Amino acid sequence: MPLTLYHSVESTCSQKVRFVMSEKKLDWQQNNINLRKGEQFNPDYLKLNPKAVVPTLVHNERVIRESTVVIEYLDDVYPEPPLKPAEPYQRALMRLLLKAFDEEVHPSVGILSYAIVLRHQMNSLKSPEQMQEHFKQIVDPMRRQRQQSTHDEGLKAAAASQAVTTLSKVVALLAEIKGSNRWLCGSGFSLADATAAPYMMRIKNIGLGVLWDEKPEVGAWLEAVIDRVNSYTLDDAWGSESFHAMVSGYVQKSEQEIQELIRGRL
Numbered sequence: 001m002p003l004t005l006y007h008s009v010e011s012t013c014s015q016k017v018r019f020v021m022s023e024k025k026l027d028w029q030q031n032n033i034n035l036r037k038g039e040q041f042n043p044d045y046l047k048l049n050p051k052a053v054v055p056t057l058v059h060n061e062r063v064i065r066e067s068t069v070v071i072e073y074l075d076d077v078y079p080e081p082p083l084k085p086a087e088p089y090q091r092a093l094m095r096l097l098l099k100a101f102d103e104e105v106h107p108s109v110g111i112l113s114y115a116i117v118l119r120h121q122m123n124s125l126k127s128p129e130q131m132q133e134h135f136k137q138i139v140d141p142m143r144r145q146r147q148q149s150t151h152d153e154g155l156k157a158a159a160a161s162q163a164v165t166t167l168s169k170v171v172a173l174l175a176e177i178k179g180s181n182r183w184l185c186g187s188g189f190s191l192a193d194a195t196a197a198p199y200m201m202r203i204k205n206i207g208l209g210v211l212w213d214e215k216p217e218v219g220a221w222l223e224a225v226i227d228r229v230n231s232y233t234l235d236d237a238w239g240s241e242s243f244h245a246m247v248s249g250y251v252q253k254s255e256q257e258i259q260e261l262i263r264g265r266l
């Protein structure tokens with residue numbers, strides 16, 4: 001089997017790779033990495049991905065890391081159907097969105113998911129000492145610092161309100177680029193749609209869909225992309241049912257704090 005994806009069903013950057021593989025109807029083998037159990041820190045996995053993050057693609061024994069690099073690679077190796085607009089300006093806009101999702105949305109969604117949901121899950125799975133061990137293993141010092149402060153302060157961490165501001169700016173950019181297009185970068189579904197979909201779905205699921213209340217075209221695009229993803233033959237396309245149940249439980253508990261955070265930032 002030439003394609004193996006090391007991934008987690010709940011991880012947004014793994015989901016975007018699975019969506020691209022589904023668009024191209026590829027056969028692939030999976031290796032599920034349980035992030036909450038810390039399997040990303042296993043020495044064998046660290047050899048594939050020294051940053052201890054998913055996803056990682058292995059194709060014909062070659063290792064490809066970074067989800068955006070992975071989806072560009074898949075589109076190069078399997079060009080049908082093409083997932084990059086043919087027109088250079090639309091292609092540049094697509095790359096602008098990929099960059100915004102990597103550099104701005106990914107850390108912001110990480111902070112907010114962690115503050116609203118994952119820190120409670122981690123606390124239920126690990127003792128304070130085990131949490132300290134977990135933080136020590138995070139390879140990137142910025143990521144470690146971000147996760148630790150959000151763990152301690154939740155939505156009160158300065159990073160959380162900054163994340164909401166960042167997300168509302170990217171939502172405005174997404175709406176502007178989409179304009180009256182059918183998909184984000186023209187009439188064809190592209191890498192930008194596959195990338196934005198899991199993050200926008202996560203933002204909605206953690207109670208922040210209000211960020212596009214005044215941009216109905218963004219809500220309509222998300223509905224269309226959800227229909228498309230739901231038509232793939234992909235198990236747990238958006239993550240497992242138990243994960244969603246857990247997310248909505250914690251979102252309900254934080255509802256008031258989420259409202260206050262949004263009121264303070266918008």
Ligand SMILES: N[C@@H](CCC(=O)N[C@@H](CS)C(=O)NCC(=O)O)C(=O)O
Nearest residue numbers: 011012013035053054055066067068
């Ligand atoms: N820039 C990387 C980011 C990868 C990343 O942050 N992955 C998250 C899941 S979406 C992860 O593995 N987190 C592990 C952890 O939190 O310890 C990419 O796009 O591949």
